[in-house]
Amino acid sequence: MGRINSEELRDLLKVYFIMGSTNTAKNPEEVLKEAINGGITLFQFREKGEGALKGDEKYALARQLQKICRASSIPFIVNDDLELAMEIDADGLHIGQEDEPAERVREKIGDKILGVSIHTIDEAEAAIRAGADYFGLGPIFPTNTKTDTTPVQGTSLIQVFRKRGITVPIVGIGGITAQNAGTVMKAGADGVSVITAISQAISVTDAARELRKNV
Ligand code: 3NM
Secondary structure, eight states: OOSOOHHHHHHHTSEEEEEOGGGOSSOHHHHHHHHHHHTOOEEEEOOOSTTOOOHHHHHHHHHHHHHHHHHTTOOEEEESOHHHHHHTTOSEEEEOTTSSOHHHHHHHHTTSEEEEEEOSHHHHHHHHHHTOSEEEEOOSSOOSSOSSOOOOOTTHHHHHHHHTTOOSOEEEESSOOTTTHHHHHHTTOSEEEESHHHHTOSSHHHHHHHHHHTO
8 A cells, every 4th residue: 555645645634623522512423424524534533631531432432433434435543542543443643742753653553644743844854754644733823622732823834834845745723713724725734624613513514514615
């Protein structure tokens, strides 16, 4: 199979929905199905925060959500849990700067998709050397979902990356909605990663559809 090529990945990153059980008051499986109906292109299982599931319960939810993704050919990425990603044969893993070093993760996951959260050019260059397939860059706008973020970056950092000649696929993250997604794309992102704008929407399907229209 080999590593995914950048062009295929750019298409997958357009509307990258991230969710764990703590991000919705509804049934996560139903939310994911509705989001897929609305047109999300990629999914990340991120089971974090107060009240997050652990152990067998976490694995069971991961398998359920993976099954839903598979039925619609949406790749399934696991956040920050290499063991889980390998155990269920996820399509990829997303890691932050505080997780296991990307080189080591790349060795362990083989050709699976590897996403790395980065905030500076130095981090980006190190992640490229380590074998990252795409970058998550944020927080672009203020967010209530993650409290330990670096300062809000706005869209200008994406432009800086592109001007420096960094061609790795990039998704913006943090406070992104259907209303501001267009500005993130215009700055040079290949897609947008969103939690709240989809997971807590009154109509999940409509929210995903609106985002898809605007990227
Ligand atoms: N990472 P929402 S911001 C998971 O800046 C995450 O790296 C961020 O959630 C980063 O779409 C963030 O609800 C939260 O704002 C994104």
